[in-house]
Amino acid sequence: MFTGIITDIGTIAKVEQRGDLRLVIDSGYDMGGVDLGASIACSGVCLTVVDKAPAGQPGWFAVDVSGETVSRTAPGLWHEGARLNLERALKVGDELGGHIVTGHVDGVGTLVSAVPEGDSTRLLIEAPASLAPYLAAKGSITVDGVSLTVNSVEDQADGTCRFGLNIIPHTQALTTLDALTPGRRFNLEIDILARYLGRMEQLRK
Template sequence: MFTGIIEAVGSIKTIKHHAKDMTISIDCGALDLSDVKLGDSIAHNGVCLTVTKLHDNGYDVDISNETIQRSGFSAIKTGFPMNLEKAMQVSSRFGGHIVSGHVDGVGKIISITELGSAIEYWIKAPDQLARYIAEKGSISIDGISLTTNAIDGAAFKLTIIPHTISQTTMQHYRVGTLVNLEIDVVARYLERLLLGDKAAHSDTGKDNSGKESTMDLLARSGFIG
């Protein structure tokens, strides 16, 4: 588990493509590896990956085809910047929100506007994720724990302070940049929980997208009339 508080920005040194997956070598930048061992989990732009080899100021991780297809990793190349966060320890301060390191989809930055010293970003999420994104709710963008400030359909607004931009890959964002999205884990489990016993069946109470609508779930569960 992670908190979405980025510890360092690293970069990809090498990429080795295999039949259906890849191995990448990471330059970890300022990330402290003194307590990292083989098999440990580190989040890379919000994707939880396992350390398979340690070397000077870095390490290797394997990326499965499933991860490549579900994240922005399909477009990575050498030199690509990476937000890095080591797995949370029991004694760690919980500074962000619960981040699992499992990407739900890829969003696209559709506008960037300077607002004084801050910067406003609008990001378009995949339509199927829109129901899970709430105004003033938590969302992970490339592994960064952030708060949505406004919603417009499947698009949402972020207002980011200079410190966050300077300490993360957000300093490289441009209109059109693809970012990894992870919705708030509470929203994901709440929808499943509201299905009740019907969760065990694959063909009941679903809309055209294959899922029961959130409003139908809330109404059937007595939250709305």
């Protein structure tokens, strides 16, 4: 489990195509405190540490990304040089600063626009029709692993929806949400409560 509060930005240093993708990710984390088998959210995707830097060396860790994960996440994310929002798994007793996040991507969104609004940046993101019923104003959503609050929801005629949110300068400075070109694709995870309520509603029909 995670909170959607990013604690580092990693960079993919190496990509190796095996049966799955093996990624080596450079990170500022002290890997002496990260066990093999630990979970790290990488731009909203929960991945398992399968190798890591020896003690006393610059931090890096390796993960395997399955074909299923590649197919369900933002296109072009898993390439050498890509920057990733990183968050280590939540520990009992940690401060829950964002919201409960599982690291399981529900869909891919597309940036429609990014415009200044006061000191913040207002984003308008289009979500697929499958996620539209789970988005609500003042609800929570995870965008590339970042916990954010939905400010507005606009349903579209084709069943998709566009939702608005604001990114404050602090968030832009500490995440990959500083690169905001329209058309950019994002990993989206809906609020876990909305996911379960949606499933319950399906079973009642």
